[in-house]
Amino acid sequence: MTNHLHARAFNAVAPALKKVDQQLPLSARKAVAEAVLAELKPELDRLVDYENRIMWDTTCGSCARVLDSSIRETERAEKAEAETEAHRLALSQALGLGTGAPWDAIRGRAGDVDRLQGKVLELDAEIAKLRDLLRVENKRANDAIGREETAEQAALEAQQDRPVVFREAADALGTAYEEGRIPYGGDYVDMCADELRRLADETQQAGAQG
Incomplete structure (x- = not known):
């Protein structure tokens, strides 16, 4: 007014x-x-x-x-x-x-919800710990796999290099004999050189089949 x-x-x-x-x-x-x-x-x-x-x-x-x-x-x-x-x-x-719950029932259910919420928070914390542990274990496993793959790669490379090493050893043996640096007969030197070449051929064939 x-x-x-x-x-x-x-x-x-x-x-x-x-x-x-x-x-x-x-x-x-x-x-x-x-x-x-x-x-x-x-x-x-x-x-x-x-x-x-x-x-x-x-x-x-x-x-x-x-x-x-x-x-x-x-x-x-x-x-x-x-x-x-x-x-x-x-x-x-x-x-x-529903629609007709009295205040006592609402308070009781709210208390249950609070307790459940507390349990959920506890479970979340446990899950977070498990995730951290799983992350650490995964890293450890990946590192081990990486080391194993590196070792396998090194072994493979060594296997691939063996024929070359055997042939180079056979050639070096013949050269040393010709230069008079080996106090053995020529037949013995030839036999050793032939054995080295045979090993080279076998290693190369094995690598090809593998």
Whole structure:
């Protein structure tokens, strides 16, 4: 009602000034309206009180004000009760209890949910530990596989190099004999060289078959 009266008073200032061919800025018009309302406030308050007593069908102003306060409290209580019921309904449905669960059941289920949440957090922590352990074991296994593959590669390379080594040894043996650096007969040297070449051929064939 106060805002309505302020608006009406403010809007009434401009026509009144126009009748006497006067103008005022908006701020001055607002100040005039507020001054008039402040002057009339006691009469307006009495008018409101009178209308309130008529509404409550009583001649007692204090009684009407008590009834006003009571109905306001009742409206606030009803609003709070409606909000509480909406909250209860939402919780009941969210916890899988339907629509009619009382607060005790909701609190009990909420406690169960909290305990389950604690268990879930514990399981998450255990899973994280297992994941870390698995990561370490995977790295260890991969490192071992890497070492084994490296050893296999080295053995394969050595196997591939053996025919060359045998032939080079046979050639070196013949050269050493020709240069007089071996104190054995030529037949013995030839036999050793032939054996080295045979080993070279066998190793090369074995590598090709493998």
